[in-house]
Amino acid sequence: MKKFKIVTYGCQINVYESERFREAFLSSGFEEVENEEDADIVLLNSCAVRGKSVLKLFSKLGYIRKLFRTQGHPAAIVTGCVATVKEKDIKRIGGKSVIDVFSGIEPLSSRIEKIKKILSLKEKQNALMERKVFAYVPIIYGCNNFCTYCIVPITKGRERSRTKEEILSEVKMLVKNGTKEIVLLGQNINHYGRDIGYKNGFIEILEAVDKIEGLKRLRYLTPHPADFTVEILQRMRNLKTLCPHFHLPVQSGSNKILKLMKRGYTREEYLALIENVKRLFPEASITTDIIVGFPYETENDYLETKSLVEYVQFDKIFAAAYSPRPNTAASVMPNQVETQEKKRRLNDLLSLANAISVKKNSSYIGKTVEVLIETVKKGEVFGRIPQDKLVITKKDASVGDIIEVTITDADAFHLRGE
Numbered sequence: 077m078k079k080f081k082i083v084t085y086g087c088q089i090n091v092y093e094s095e096r097f098r099e100a101f102l103s104s105g106f107e108e109v110e111n112e113e114d115a116d117i118v119l120l121n122s123c124a125v126r127g128k129s130v131l132k133l134f135s136k137l138g139y140i141r142k143l144f145r146t147q148g149h150p151a152a153i154v155t156g157c158v159a160t161v162k163e164k165d166i167k168r169i170g171g172k173s174v175i176d177v178f179s180g181i182e183p184l185s186s187r188i189e190k191i192k193k194i195l196s197l198k199e200k201q202n203a204l205m206e207r208k209v210f211a212y213v214p215i216i217y218g219c220n221n222f223c224t225y226c227i228v229p230i231t232k233g234r235e236r237s238r239t240k241e242e243i244l245s246e247v248k249m250l251v252k253n254g255t256k257e258i259v260l261l262g263q264n265i266n267h268y269g270r271d272i273g274y275k276n277g278f279i280e281i282l283e284a285v286d287k288i289e290g291l292k293r294l295r296y297l298t299p300h301p302a303d304f305t306v307e308i309l310q311r312m313r314n315l316k317t318l319c320p321h322f323h324l325p326v327q328s329g330s331n332k333i334l335k336l337m338k339r340g341y342t343r344e345e346y347l348a349l350i351e352n353v354k355r356l357f358p359e360a361s362i363t364t365d366i367i368v369g370f371p372y373e374t375e376n377d378y379l380e381t382k383s384l385v386e387y388v389q390f391d392k393i394f395a396a397a398y399s400p401r402p403n404t405a406a407s408v409m410p411n412q413v414e415t416q417e418k419k420r421r422l423n424d425l426l427s428l429a430n431a432i433s434v435k436k437n438s439s440y441i442g443k444t445v446e447v448l449i450e451t452v453k454k455g456e457v458f459g460r461i462p463q464d465k466l467v468i469t470k471k472d473a474s475v476g477d478i479i480e481v482t483i484t485d486a487d488a489f490h491l492r493g494e
């Protein structure tokens with residue numbers, strides 16, 4: 077039997093797409109292997125959002141080319157964001173090992189068809205009916221926002237929503253096959269449906285999915301703070317499966333930097349949204365994304381970000397030092413911040429954020445929480461609570477079980493309990 081391996085870089089949309097590619101390989105009679113050394117074909121699903129992921133892709137391609145030269149396999153298929161903007165480099169670095177490059181903008185269905193054609197073996201759809209605890213379901217692709225640091229509108233194109241019917245039928249099928257948790261995805265999920273004439277598409281799709289019988293948990297990624305209204309928050313309160321977790325990417329605490337980033341909200345508006353979330357969902361966890369060292373960011377701008385983090389008390393932050401992405405407006409801005417300074421700000425911010433995470437997580441000690449088990453390993457089970465915190469415990473439980481755990485210990489990254 078022919079063997080394949082998929083390597084995925086980047087966001088949850090890529091994770092979702094890789095899962096569909098995996099199904100295409102399996103349905104074509106291929107067997108999945110752990111290492112590229114053993115594979116006949118490696119599919120690389122690339123990401124261009126961070127410079128590091130692009131470098132990782134190119135280094136992997138170099139390695140595949142070397143393997144291909146010495147052992148005659150694996151061949152590589154490359155798709156995703158980097159394939160959209162750097163096809164020539166991919167072919168140059170991968171050499172003869174690269175058998176095809178599919179742009180990330182091309183519809184997923186047509187890329188799957190092309191892959192199947194390459195594999196050209198008979199379909200065996202039944203192999204796909206395996207049970208998954210949680211599943212990603214994209215509802216909108218692309219983005220119209222053009223935040224000045226972001227490559228997504230270039231690599232993923234403009235907003236394209238899937239119809240409500242298509243999404244609901246996919247979610248129903250997943251739930252019927254045992255999926256307990258659904259994560260709806262979109263680069264700017266609040267814009268869902270605008271391009272196909274839905275007026276309140278985002279909240280309405282959440283309401284419709286929430287009604288699907290058998291679904292236990294519903295999440296969504298990634299909302300945009302500028303489009304999150306109080307009305308949406310109020311309607312969310314009526315949803316029985318929606319998890320009390322808000323990931324609201326602020327990016328900076330300085331109004332000057334937010335304007336340069338073209339984020340479409342001010343610090344004050346963001347904080348007003350946070351106050352509404354805290355008022356309407358007092359039990360919710362709140363997380364965010366932050367970029368430090370954006371062009372023109374002074375020490376004072378950075379300190380405003382730091383004070384916002386301290387004020388909001390995020391459960392967790394995902395922070396990165398600004399890295400210029402090709403063809404974005406910010407990449408050609410003067411006044412880029414020195415690398416060393418970016419690193420210093422990042423480390424300083426992370427040490428504050430981690431201390432807050434420890435405090436927030438420790439507040440769960442003594443509480444009993446509901447954990448959906450995702451992994452069982454060496455006598456320990458790993459799962460998440462609705463607030464999206466990872467819990468580890470020793471228990472005789474299976475993947476997909478929902479168990480009660482009393483929290484006994486916590487650090488910045490997870491909770492432990494019994």
Ligand code: SF4
Nearest residue numbers: 219222223226228263
């Ligand atoms: S909203 Fe998100 S995906 Fe769209 S341009 Fe801004 S950062 Fe990029």
